[in-house]
Amino acid sequence: MQAQGRAVVVELFTSQGCSSCPPADEYLHELAKRDDVIALALHVDYWDYIGWKDIFADPAYTARQRKYAKVAGRRMVYTPQMIINGQEDVVGNRPQDVQALIAAHQAKPAQVRLHVTRAGRALQINARDVSGAGQSWDVQLVSYRPESPVKITRGENAGHDFTYANVVTGITRIAQWQGNTPLSLNAKAPGDGPVVVVVQRAGLGRIAAAQIAK
Template structure:
């Protein structure tokens, strides 16, 4: 039964990736500047992607461009490389079963298919990650919303770990604290699969993902293991507070990781 289920999932991924490729061509060729007129809201953009998916590189390139255009606006981009494409000919070096699990968790709430590239905004809305029109609409809406809480983060690197200090102010002071360590840039030469022969440029690669219960007063400290290859100059920390029931994200922030070594 498990093998049949996986085969069905792969078939759905291939089918939806084909339609995503059409969206890529329609929207990426426009190259229109994004509208970042906003209130005091924020936008957490979670992209589920894979080096084994031919429709994913355009989506990643689009989000990298959006991040540059956003400047200092509170736009937080995380690219999760899922592992279910690995069985189809190429193992994505950045992939993790944890990221696939997170995508399945989201899709149980959206009751949608699991596919790549899938983009989720503030845990509330999902659509094809290369659909620039949908990104424009949802990003503008998120930034114009009134933020009810703010999250401040501080990361301190130690010998084998990182200590995360956080403070949530406003309402609600509840939810789950999510901490992602993000590699800002990466390059891979793909030798098999749908992207065989291509050199892929990646941005905002989630390399480690941790969740913690939020302290009742909204502030505290947590310790996470130092991942292999961590580089404080080329990585950053993005955190957010998420309702585990609905998936909705109520506050977000980011910081660099300082070192006392």
């Protein structure tokens, strides 16, 4: 069990219309069971034209993936791609490579201490920047569905039934925090389902802390 806020965030950019994505989608189920990882599936829309429109796809997630690429100096995006703690990218159907990056991020010193409590839909978020760098952080609220079954009838994955893990249903920046003072913030979950509070370097930089609030 990791200390509160210290779980490594794995964002899988995937598509129901991508024939190489099912192994990565399945692997995300394994990651989602771990206490030291927060696994999130963000479905992109740029494969919708090849015969099957991904019912979970959102242009906002495509934009997030493209911004990650721009920040990192990469020229292209792809599926299945995993972004580890907002920094490294790796092909999502290569578990050994993914695990190596997760372990590397677990070994890094903490930059932010995060504590989230939930009562109904009310969230209390407290954080402290322990890096001493006085950085600017985005505080984001990510909602997701733990399991989402889909029957695919067209496209590259036609004829298959899949159950997707931790499908992201929304990402909202709820605050921009200057880390030179402690953060104490009240927020409201968008529904009764689980949410993740993510503290990320402004501009889609390193994710310094994240915690699930169920």
